[in-house]
Amino acid sequence: MPNSTLGVGIGGVSPVRGWAAAAHIPAQRAQPNYEIRAFSSHSRESARAAGEAYGVRAVFSDHEQLLAQPDIDVVAITVKVPHHRELVAAALAAGKAVYCEWPLGRDVDDARAMAALAAGQRARTAVGLQARQAPAIGFVQELLSEGYVGEVLSTTMVGVSAPGNVVVRPNAYMLDKTTSDAPTPHSRQTSTTGPAPCRTSPTPSHATSSLPSSKDPRHQGDA
Numbered sequence: 001m002p003n004s005t006l007g008v009g010i011g012g013v014s015p016v017r018g019w020a021a022a023a024h025i026p027a028q029r030a031q032p033n034y035e036i037r038a039f040s041s042h043s044r045e046s047a048r049a050a051g052e053a054y055g056v057r058a059v060f061s062d063h064e065q066l067l068a069q070p071d072i073d074v075v076a077i078t079v080k081v082p083h084h085r086e087l088v089a090a091a092l093a094a095g096k097a098v099y100c101e102w103p104l105g106r107d108v109d110d111a112r113a114m115a116a117l118a119a120g121q122r123a124r125t126a127v128g129l130q131a132r133q134a135p136a137i138g139f140v141q142e143l144l145s146e147g148y149v150g151e152v153l154s155t156t157m158v159g160v161s162a163p164g165n166v167v168v169r170p171n172a173y174m175l176d177k178t179t180s181d182a183p184t185p186h187s188r189q190t191s192t193t194g195p196a197p198c199r200t201s202p203t204p205s206h207a208t209s210s211l212p213s214s215k216d217p218r219h220q221g222d223a
Contacts, residue, residue, distance in 0.1 A: 009038040009072040009096075010065045011087050012079035015049040017170065019101055020078040024055055034074075040066040063121055067094040074099060080173055082106055088114050097124040190223070 002208055008028055013020045028034045030038045038058035041047035041120035060066050061075035067075065067090055074092040077084055077100040084100055098118070104127050108216045145151060167175060 002131075005035050006073040006097075007034055007037040007069075007071045007174075008034050008074050009040070009069065010165060011037065011040045011066060013039040013041050013054075013076065014046060014049040015053040018078060019128075020076070021050075024076050024078060024102060028076075037064045037071055064092060067091055067096060067177045072098060077101060081171070082176075085110055085114055085220050089117055092117055092121045092123050092125075095121075099126045099128065101128040120222045 010020050010024055012018065013025075015021070025036065028036055036054070036056055038055050038060065039047055039050050040060045040063045041050055041055075042061070044059075044061045047059035047061050051057060058066075058069060066072065074097045075087075077087050077091065077095075077098065079087055083104055085105055088098055088100050088104075100114075105114060109128075144152065167204075
C-alpha cells in the first residue's frame with residue numbers, strides 16, 4: 001500500500017444490515033487511498049462474522065481495542081445515535097480523525113459538546129450528510145438555482161424514518177426518548193409523543209430477538 005493510504009476503523013459493523021454495510025464499506029473500498037483495517041461490533045460473534053464477510057482480520061467487541069490500533073488513522077462511527085457521543089469522544093481522545101454518521105447527537109447540546117471537543121483537539125472531523133451529494137438533491141438544487149420554480153418563499157419537509165405502523169425490532173430505539181442528563185441506554189424513557197398506534201414487529205431472521213447483557217448495544221449498527 002502507498003504511504004498516503006489511510007487506515008480506517010469502523011465502529012458499529014453488522015454483517016447483514018446498517019450504514020456500514022450499505023454505504024461505508026462499499027464506498028471506502030472504491031477509494032484507492034483508504035484501507036479498511038478494523039471493525040468493532042456489539043459482540044465477538046458479530047465482529048467475527050463481519051470480518052469474515054468483508055475480509056477484515058482485526059475485529060473487536062470493544063471500541064477501545066479498535067482505537068488502540070496504531071495503524072488506524074480514521075474512525076467511522078456508525079453505531080446508533082444515542083451512543084455517538086461516547087464513541088466520538090473516545091476516538092478524539094485517541095488522536096483519530098472522525099467521521100460520524102448523521103445526526104451527530106441526540107440533541108443540539110450533544111452535538112455542540114462533540115464539536116467543542118473536536119475543536120479543542122484540533123482534530124479532522126466530518127458528519128455524514130452524504131445526501132448533499134445525492135443526484136436527486138443535486139438536480140433539485142440546479143432547478144432552484146436556474147429559477148425553474150420561481151422565487152421560493154417557504155418550504156415544507158416531511159421526514160419519515162419508520163414508515164407505516166410497524167417498526168422492526170432493530171429500529172425500536174427510534175421511538176425512545178433519552179433524557180439529556182442520562183446518556184446510558186438503561187436511562188431511556190418511553191416517549192408518549194411518538195407515532196401511534198405503533199407496534200414492534202418480530203425480529204427478522206438475521207437479527208437477535210434479545211441480547212444477553214454481555215453484548216454491548218453501543219456497537220450495534222445504525223438503522
